Amino acid sequence: MVDTKREIERKYEAAPDTKLPDLTKVGSVAGTLEQGVTELDAVYYDTADLRLSAASITLRRRTGGADAGWHLKLPVAPDVRDEIQAPLSDEVPEEIAQLVTARVRGADLVPVVRLRTARDVHHLVDEDGDLLAELSKDTVHAQRLAPGELRTAAWDEIEVELADGKDPALLDAIDKKLRKAGLVRAASPSKLARALEETAPDEDSTEQTQEKPAGPVVTPGSAGDYILDYVREQIEAVLAYDPAVRRDLPDSVHQMRVATRRLRSVFKTYRKVLDRTVTDPVGDELKWLAAELGVARDQEVLAARLDTRIAAVPQTLLLGPVRARLQVWNASQGSDSRRRAVATLDSTRYLDLLDTLDALLADPPLRKAAAGDPSDVLPKAITKDYERLAGRVEPALGMEPGEERDLALHEARKAAKRARYAGEAARPALGKPAKRFAKAMKSVQTLLGDHQDSVVARGTLRDLGIQAHAAGESAFTWGLLHGREESEAADLERELPGVWSNAAKKDLPTALTG
CATH class of the missing domain: 2.40.320.10 (Hypothetical Protein Pfu-838710-001)
Known part of the structure; x- marks a missing residue:
């Protein structure tokens, strides 16, 4: 105890x-x-x-x-x-x-x-x-x-x-x-x-027993120097949030998962700085870790969302044991997801990943661009992520509402997140332009994230409504909540063109070069 x-x-x-x-x-x-x-x-x-x-x-x-x-x-x-x-x-x-x-x-x-x-x-x-x-x-x-x-x-x-x-x-x-x-x-x-x-x-005896660290020398102030600092920061975040996840502290799973995603993103975005033949396998393992932690995190977010939605329904429209059914669902799902998260952190695969990350820092797989000027190398990488995002948002805006559009918007959300992290990683080197870019990309990511949360919530509400009906309970309230989620998603879809236009018209990638 x-x-x-x-x-x-x-x-x-x-x-x-x-x-x-x-x-x-x-x-x-x-x-x-x-x-x-x-x-x-x-x-x-x-x-x-x-x-x-x-x-x-x-x-x-x-x-x-x-x-x-x-x-x-x-x-x-x-x-x-x-x-x-x-x-x-x-x-x-x-x-x-x-x-x-x-x-x-x-x-x-x-x-x-x-x-x-x-x-x-x-x-x-x-x-x-x-x-x-x-x-x-x-x-x-x-x-x-x-x-x-x-x-x-x-x-x-x-x-x-x-x-x-x-x-x-x-x-x-x-x-x-x-x-x-x-x-x-x-x-x-x-x-x-x-x-x-x-x-x-x-000191004399220490020098005799300790070997000098292996690996290439990183030039201070170079593009590689800044990117490795960011990588080091995210690896430390993973390690720092590990005990918090084990202690079931609020938001710990989310923060640990964010650190893994930032690492994956920086490996992909700055592939001219870090060799992807080395970082891609590491990224695959980070994707696995994020997915395992995501079970707990997604459950946490969804449960909070549904609880808030139920609290907003007038008492006269709460037909049947709505709160009780949600509590039972959350208790069963939450317990399983937490056990899965802790088991992941105890696994050999996870500990091997941590060793791999340490080895990557000790001997970073630097490419030629790593020695370059960050004001030249980093904006080029960010611009590619920006163009990738534009190539997903604009086609999605032209689609009719429905499942295909939902999937397209979800892919755009992931691209917006990657572009945001690219800007955040470059901020120490590029300053305010990178900060403004990351902020603009975050606004797009947030709206698309809210939309995806609504998509997921509707699927769960449908399942809960089916379970209630099968148990002889009224499914009215679950249908009401489903309709409200559908309406909110439509509002977000109408808002997206303005949010995207506001971010796109600033031509922020060009501004990064000064």
């Missing part, structure tokens, strides 16, 4: 003789309650090559204090982490080990650092005695747990952790007070990061 809490804290440098300033009247702080000194003993686990630490993830087994046990900390934002806690045990709990699968990939989790901390704790409370934040001065002793080698470090620091549910603005007020008292923010983001830095092997 694991518990999760959002940790919002700030750390400051300190010396043994540093005194904690009086924070009374800072924000809503009315008083400080001394809690005494607590002795903490924590052993941090990582792979031998410190993969978790490289991703700013910490995993520890700690004794002492009120929260003894296993703690996994996942970065959320600067000064913000999610802490997943599990009861004390000899081995890493399976529930926690699963959350770092994408980073560890079968490597052993071994003890790397031991931290013993004397923590002088003070509670900052409001006028009602409610806890606002915990202020502590820590005296830390670190030991590197390398075989046959003893490396140690020691330091003092001050830590301020916000209490659950309290306003983060309090930390800003406390920060101002502490800085006026002469304190500065800690250079390291965590105790583990500082311990690893201060107990690291000598």
